[in-house]
Amino acid sequence: MPRIDVEAIEDEWEEDHHLLARRSRELSQAARQTIDRLDAARVVAVDRGRVTILREGEVVDATLAGTMRGTKAVVGDHVRVRPARHASDLPRIVEVLPRTTVLTRSGDDDVDDERIVVANADAIAVVVAAENLTMGIRFLDRVFVAASVGGLLAMMVVNKVDLLTDRSVVDEVLERYAAIGAEVHATSALTGEGLDALGRSLTGAWTAFSGHSGVGKTALFNRLVPEADRAVGAVGRYGGRHTTVSALAMPISALDAWLIDTPGVRSFGLGGLAPRELARHFPELAALHCGLDDCIHDGEPGCRLPEAAIHPERLAAYRRLLASLRGEA
Ligand SMILES: Nc1nc2c(ncn2[C@@H]2O[C@H](COP(=O)(O)OP(=O)(O)O)[C@@H](O)[C@H]2O)c(=O)[nH]1
Ligand SMILES: [Mg+2]
Ligand SMILES: [Zn+2]
Incomplete structure (x- = not known):
């Protein structure tokens, strides 16, 4: 690993992003190449200003470099990090790499205050409770639009099917969404029904989970994510604080999968969409x-x-x- 003059990189990087017009292309390419030699990492949790990254298989805390100037990293982001110089330092994120997918949400449909909930996820699984289908489907229709806009595969999970005696309504709904190309699952976090099939469809991917609070997202994670992996995910919760204000990714190492818990929201605005x-x-x-x-x-x-x-x-x-x-x- 070549020694890197980090201060110089940061200066050059700043020039690149804010004074591009005044600098020669040569210099910006030199900065580019230096940054390209830094470690790549992936963001697995964000809680206010604090960021947790996955770097070379290890989950560690990191900070955003001052040169990021308000650029925010979100869960799922691929980033370049500058290693810590001292044991007491944290690695610093110096660049957020281009995003392949984004799930964005606004507060309200008529306000364009979009923010990115998660970046680079392969799919979004919308969890709906079997005993509250109508509300859940209204939410799902919105998230499916956001998934289409942002380039994510859409998945429907009808959970708590153990509460039903008559499955015909759920079956009709699953068919309706399968017909428009969504992957559909009927699950019970209580009995374990449908969880193997759900696990198989999560394999090799980063999947964000969304849904009203109370639909059973945490219960599903507890069944899907093995104990040992959950301990890794917990690093992102900063010393036992269990309220994630943002998203949090957890690995299922046996499936080479990551599940992303997104904060419970009452509504899912599409204000960025014309x-x-x-x-x-x-x-x-x-x-x-x-x-x-x-x-x-x-x-x-x-x-x-x-x-x-x-x-x-x-x-x-x-x-x-x-x-x-x-x-x-
Ligand atoms: N009967 C039944 N209850 C469930 C199931 N999944 C979750 N629950 C219950 O529903 C409540 C909310 O679940 P939780 O996982 O916290 O929902 P979250 O807000 O989406 O994370 C809890 O009391 C769970 O025990 C299920 O499949 N069947
Ligand atoms: Mg929960
Ligand atoms: Zn027409």
């Missing part, structure tokens, strides 16, 4: 032809949407979301 864009994030709607180009199927003259080809609940969800994104709801 109303005109919404239809293309309902896959079954995007696949239909209504006779017009560039139509959002909102009463345009000549729109002949074959409504029978889309599930009425999904069409209703589309119309509700469209109204909400326009501030009409």
Whole structure:
């Protein structure tokens, strides 16, 4: 490992990001190459200013370098880190690498205060409680749109199926979402039903879990993540504080998988999305032809949407979301 003049890198890096116009390309490339030689790591937890990273298989605390100037790292981010110089120092994150996927959420549909919940996750699993399907599905329809926008695979997990005597409603819902290309699972964290199948579909991937509080995310994690791995995840909780204000990733080493617990939210805003864009994030709607180009199927003259080809609940969800994104709801 070549010795690195870190102060010089930071100066150059700062020039790169803030004074690019005034510097020659040569210098910025030199800084680029020096940073490229630093260790790569992955963010596994963020709690206010504190960041936990996975570096060479080890979970350690880190800080954001001053040169990051307000750039935030989020769970899942690939970062470059400068090693600690002294035992009492923490490794410093000097760069957040480009993100391949992002799950973003806003507070409200008509406010564009989007923040990134998780970066570079492969999939998002939305957990819905079997005894509260209607509420859960409303939430899921929103998260599925955000997943489509951000490039994540969408997964539906109907949990607490042990509470049902009649499964027909759940089966219909699972079929409805399988038909639009989602991976679907029926689970019980209580009896263990469906957990092997769920585990298999998590293999080799980083999967974020989302859902109203009380649907059983923690219970599912406790069944899916082995004890030893959970201890690793706990490093990110900073000395036993169990309230994660942000997301937290936990490994399942046997499956080469990471599960990301996202904070419980009451609603999942889509404020960053233009109303005109919404239809293309309902896959079954995007696949239909209504006779017009560039139509959002909102009463345009000549729109002949074959409504029978889309599930009425999904069409209703589309119309509700469209109204909400326009501030009409
Ligand atoms: N019957 C039943 N109860 C469950 C199941 N999963 C979770 N619970 C219960 O539901 C409550 C909320 O679960 P929790 O995991 O804390 O939900 P979270 O808020 O999504 O993390 C707890 O009392 C759990 O014991 C399940 O599959 N079946
Ligand atoms: Mg929980
Ligand atoms: Zn149309």
